[in-house]
Amino acid sequence: xxxxxxxxxxxxxxxxxxxxxxxxxxxxxxxxxxxxxxxxxxxxxxxxxxxxxxxxxxxxxxxxxxxxxxxxxxxxxxxxxxxxxxxxxxxxxxxxxxxxxxxxxxxxxxxxxxxxxxxxxxxxxxxxxxxxxxxxxxxxxxxxxxxxxxxxxxxxxxxxxxxxxxxxxxxxxxxxxxxxxxxxxxxxxxxxxxxxxxxxxxxxxxxxxxxxxxxxxxxxxxxxxxxxxxxxxxxxxxxxxxxxxxxxxxxxxxxxxxxxxxxxxxxxxxxxxxxxxxxxxxxxx
Amino acid sequence: xxxxxxxxxxxxxxxxxxxxxxxxxxxxxxxxxxxxxxxxxxxxxxxxxxxxxxxxxxxxxxxxxxxxxxxxxxxxxxxxxxxxxxxxxxxxxxxxxxxxxxxxxxxxxxxxxxxxxxxxxxxxxxxxxxxxxxxxxxxxxxxxxxxxxxxxxxxxxxxxxxxxxxxxxxxxxxxxxxxxxxxxxxxxxxxxxxxxxxxxxxxxxxxxxxxxxxxxxxxxxxxxxxxxxxxxxxxxx
Numbered sequence: 001x002x003x004x005x006x007x008x009x010x011x012x013x014x015x016x017x018x019x020x021x022x023x024x025x026x027x028x029x030x031x032x033x034x035x036x037x038x039x040x041x042x043x044x045x046x047x048x049x050x051x052x053x054x055x056x057x058x059x060x061x062x063x064x065x066x067x068x069x070x071x072x073x074x075x076x077x078x079x080x081x082x083x084x085x086x087x088x089x090x091x092x093x094x095x096x097x098x099x100x101x102x103x104x105x106x107x108x109x110x111x112x113x114x115x116x117x118x119x120x121x122x123x124x125x126x127x128x129x130x131x132x133x134x135x136x137x138x139x140x141x142x143x144x145x146x147x148x149x150x151x152x153x154x155x156x157x158x159x160x161x162x163x164x165x166x167x168x169x170x171x172x173x174x175x176x177x178x179x180x181x182x183x184x185x186x187x188x189x190x191x192x193x194x195x196x197x198x199x200x201x202x203x204x205x206x207x208x209x210x211x212x213x214x215x216x217x218x219x220x221x222x223x224x225x226x227x228x229x230x231x232x233x234x235x236x237x238x239x240x241x242x243x244x245x246x247x248x249x250x251x252x253x254x255x256x257x258x259x260x261x262x263x264x265x266x267x268x269x270x271x272x273x274x275x276x277x278x279x280x281x282x283x284x285x
Numbered sequence: 286x287x288x289x290x291x292x293x294x295x296x297x298x299x300x301x302x303x304x305x306x307x308x309x310x311x312x313x314x315x316x317x318x319x320x321x322x323x324x325x326x327x328x329x330x331x332x333x334x335x336x337x338x339x340x341x342x343x344x345x346x347x348x349x350x351x352x353x354x355x356x357x358x359x360x361x362x363x364x365x366x367x368x369x370x371x372x373x374x375x376x377x378x379x380x381x382x383x384x385x386x387x388x389x390x391x392x393x394x395x396x397x398x399x400x401x402x403x404x405x406x407x408x409x410x411x412x413x414x415x416x417x418x419x420x421x422x423x424x425x426x427x428x429x430x431x432x433x434x435x436x437x438x439x440x441x442x443x444x445x446x447x448x449x450x451x452x453x454x455x456x457x458x459x460x461x462x463x464x465x466x467x468x469x470x471x472x473x474x475x476x477x478x479x480x481x482x483x484x485x486x487x488x489x490x491x492x493x494x495x496x497x498x499x500x501x502x503x504x505x506x507x508x509x510x511x512x513x514x515x516x517x518x519x520x521x522x
Contacts, residue, residue: 001332004335005332007335008330016305020304
């Protein structure tokens with residue numbers, strides 16, 4: 001029993017010692033990751049950036065793609081038809097007959113030796129011209145008070161701020177997309193439109209109980225908010241109330257025009273829209 | 286315990302110095318005592334394991350050797366004479382006990398053969414139980430440590446987690462840096478408990494089966510020897 005105890009104690013001591021050395025909480029060190037420079041660009045910023053400028057350079061007609069290599073080598077004449085061994089022999093012969101050109105090394109050394117000689121002569125020949133005389137410092141201009149620039153002086157905004165229009169925001173303006181406008185239909189406009197339509201809309205009787213009953217109408221507006229053309233159903237649920245629903249929606253649109261809550265400056269946004277007429281969404285059921 | 290004190294005792298432990306010693310040193314004294322107790326248990330378990338391994342190996346080898354000499358045709362009287370002074374293993378002890386009873390019955394003034402058979406069997410039975418008892422001494426320690434060790438460790442862990450939660454409450458800060466050291470030291474108690482308990486369970490199972498095997502072997506030898514002696518009794522009587 002004694003031997004066992006001694007061995008066991010010694011073993012535990014050894015393990016503990018080892019654990020003391022090796023067991024320690026290493027902090028998690030993450031390898032540094034290359035950061036991707038990402039700017040968050042809001043939709044508004046993006047459309048402003050893509051807004052076209054009238055004076056943008058027109059895209060050049062696509063150039064002919066340059067060949068990847070500058071000069072295409074002529075195909076080598078087929079010399080290799082001769083057996084290689086014979087060729088080599090010839091070479092050796094010529095090498096022994098005519099000594100090759102002297103190696104270039106001595107030349108370099110000679111050049112190096114020459115160089116220091118040349119420099120001083122040059123320096124002697126034309127000494128450095130005197131530095132051009134500086135023009136006498138002009139008297140500082142008195143800051144002139146310009147009453148027109150008061151607004152600019154008072155402007156405490158960051159001079160590096162982003163300009164508002166596309167041409168200044170984007171240093172390389174393009175002709176842009178047609179709809180590159182920051183203006184979007186705001187939520188209040190949409191809500192107003194929705195409220196107005198649901199006021200006018202009288203859905204077909206008995207349709208309230210049908211789940212998932214909807215129809216999507218494509219509506220073209222005029223600039224004054226009136227409907228330009230008869231709305232066309234684009235999508236609808238398969239139901240016996242479908243045609244009646246589409247008819248009632250059409251009627252609602254025509255009855256309530258013009259929709260004055262749609263602002264003419266956003267005309268691009270709403271001149272051609274699709275409106276979903278959903279019984280439960282529109283009527284809050 | 287004042288929660289502020291707990292916070293004081295736990296907070297200095299930053300995650301940078303989570304060495305084993307610091308883990309132990311910053312623990313609550315109850316957790317500390319649990320850890321020390323489990324460590325002692327582990328030492329004791331391994332001591333027993335080493336001791337038993339040596340004992341069983343030696344016993345098995347001695348049994349093999351004895352059976353070989355016993356069945357080699359050597360005279361039992363001679364064997365008894367060599368072994369009687371120091372029966373150094375269980376089977377020899379069995380043999381010596383039976384032979385002593387046999388000799389006493391025959392060499393005394395009055396021959397007592399009538400109950401000799403029963404007496405020899407009784408003597409051998411007693412010797413077997415004594416030997417088995419010697420073999421399985423301290424095995425209960427292994428069983429106890431194996432079953433109770435994890436629970437004791439768990440107790441330390443629960444206590445440590447309790448104190449670390451107290452420290453959270455005291456410092457009003459739930460960042461992981463406050464919680465982690467306390468939980469680490471608490472889990473350390475369970476780790477020690479498992480370290481002590483797993484070998485204990487394994488060794489207990491191993492040794493229990495070993496004791497069983499050797500006891501059966503002893504019983505088999507006892508039966509055979511009893512048969513031989515019974516034949517001798519009948520022939521002489």
